């Protein structure tokens with residue numbers, strides 16, 4: 001223990017306990033990824049060799065190349081996935097930001113119940129509401145379009161998004177707005193010049209949250225509301241690797257990894273905002 | 286311009302009445318300080334004037350125009366907040382320029398105005414920094430700069446110095462006074478610090494529980510407090526209050542008895558006061574060691590030696606808390622628990638009736654320049 005602070009001093013058995021605990025949970029979280037990655041490196045014929053070997057023999061990245069030929073639309077699927085999440089995130093943020101501001105600052109009738117309702121909505125995942133949603137989509141004529149996957153995705157990130165951002169905006173001192181008001185700025189001007197820049201870390205958190213959630217949930221909506229192959233996102237597209245007789249596991253895993261990649265990149269790139277945004281209380285004025 | 290008039294202002298938050306009928310006139314160019322204990326409604330009054338809080342009842346008139354319904358910017362006021370309310374993401378320059386940007390001032394003129402304000406406030410070297418990189422005093426100056434560029438008729442300050450340390454506060458006090466002289470604008474300044482009030486104000490308005498307790502020049506409040514509240518609030522250490530009994534009134538004042546001894550306080554007499562319980566007010570700095578016209582022997586329990594002065598605390602007979610305080614010379618030979626003879630002179634005493642209303646003091650305060658007793662316009 002290099003740290004000198006008293007609070008960071010542990011006895012040796014405490015240190016061992018902490019690391020053992022971390023290891024245990026990391027195993028559960030990461031083992032599927034490791035296994036998946038290793039499978040993607042194995043030639044298909046070795047996959048079902050018995051006894052099963054964890055470490056691949058003749059490891060190669062072949063699957064990462066052959067998968068494009070076996071499923072020519074793979075690129076399209078990946079593009080669809082990213083497109084749906086990106087557009088959904090943009091629409092989500094555009095809707096959430098002003099709404100969160102209103103919930104943070106305006107005292108209107110029904111504000112409390114509405115916020116409560118937003119929280120309650122989170123108890124239902126989109127999956128529970130698939131049938132009503134289907135009917136809704138049909139009457140709006142949205143079935144088999146990109147919007148069929150984007151709209152419900154956005155709808156389900158809005159309540160949590162508003163909660164997240166509202167909490168963040170509540171921490172922006174009211175005096176800043178009063179000062180702007182006293183200087184003659186309109187509500188909208190204040191929102192644009194003062195609130196938006198200060199809420200940026202919070203907005204980033206919401207954007208990341210929206211992107212990840214929409215990315216993870218899109219396959220439910222895709223399966224239900226879309227039957228056009230060329231609009232399918234990657235998680236559904238992966239079914240193409242399920243052949244009539246056998247499943248091309250190594251390529252399936254390779255494609256999956258490629259699918260996780262955007263999320264991964266987004267996360268790595270933005271995680272410092274995520275942490276900063278979630279812990280920010282210290283708005284230094 | 287910058288003449289201001291409150292008439293019968295009330296403010297209610299729900300059922301709670303916070304401001305209970307304020308009437309006040311402020312002349313153009315005056316530096317008026319609102320003081321009062323925490324929660325007495327100073328900020329509320331200021332915010333109503335600024336247009337950040339609605340007026341429940343009554344009129345606010347600036348330069349002859351009723352402004353109750355006008356938005357802040359139309360009132361010709363600029364406000365400096367206690368927390369400075371600087372925009373943390375903008376540079377000092379942009380912070381000061383904010384009101385001008387709102388008005389869509391031309392870039393060239395804007396730059397000139399901001400730079401002029403920065404020069405007055407010695408911020409020229411800081412224009413490109415963010416507020417987070419500045420010290421408390423500098424942030425305060427940026428907030429003032431943002432007020433100056435608007436060229437308002439009336440400046441409003443809500444406890445602008447309360448976040449600063451003592452030394453910086455003294456420095457900023459002087460700077461603000463200089464700024465007032467230079468800009469000649471009307472300034473309304475809220476504080477609960479009576480030193481700030483006494484030093485900067487042309488006129489002090491003492492608020493208590495949403496009402497004006499007294500309104501006058503600093504020295505007028507000090508020498509002629511109209512009631513117990515103001516007497517206790519202005520002056521540090523606090524005025525001593527002794528329970529006395531009235532023994533009669535004559536042309537040379539009111540005769541009162543304390544602990545078997547009598548003194549005739551030179552105040553405007555009133556009839557029929559005999560036998561009433563009154564309150565004798567004595568400022569700690571008016572207490573002498575040794576004999577006076579009224580002698581008060583005490584046993585000091587705490588002695589604070591400040592160098593220039595010594596503060597003596599003692600409990601009066603019949604009390605178990607330190608309710609008697611004397612401010613005496615720094616080298617005075619006093620010891621804790623050793624009986625100390627203290628005395629006061631009648632001309633220094635204040636007298637209050639049962640309702641806390643002062644008897645007007647008759648004394649000629651020859652040592653005070655009479656001009657200082659009148660609020661200057």
Ligand SMILES: Nc1ncnc2c1ncn2[C@@H]1O[C@H](COP(=O)(O)OP(=O)(O)OP(=O)(O)O)[C@@H](O)[C@H]1O
Nearest residue numbers: 298303321322323324325326327328329330476477
């Ligand atoms: N928005 C509000 N809603 C309800 N009550 C309020 C509101 N604003 C202020 N008050 C009440 O009004 C009273 C006066 O508040 P105000 O802020 O004017 O006091 P103050 O004199 O400025 O005190 P301080 O010296 O502590 O700043 C307080 O009792 C406060 O609780």
Ligand SMILES: [Mg+2]
Nearest residue numbers: 327328329444
């Ligand atoms: Mg206040």
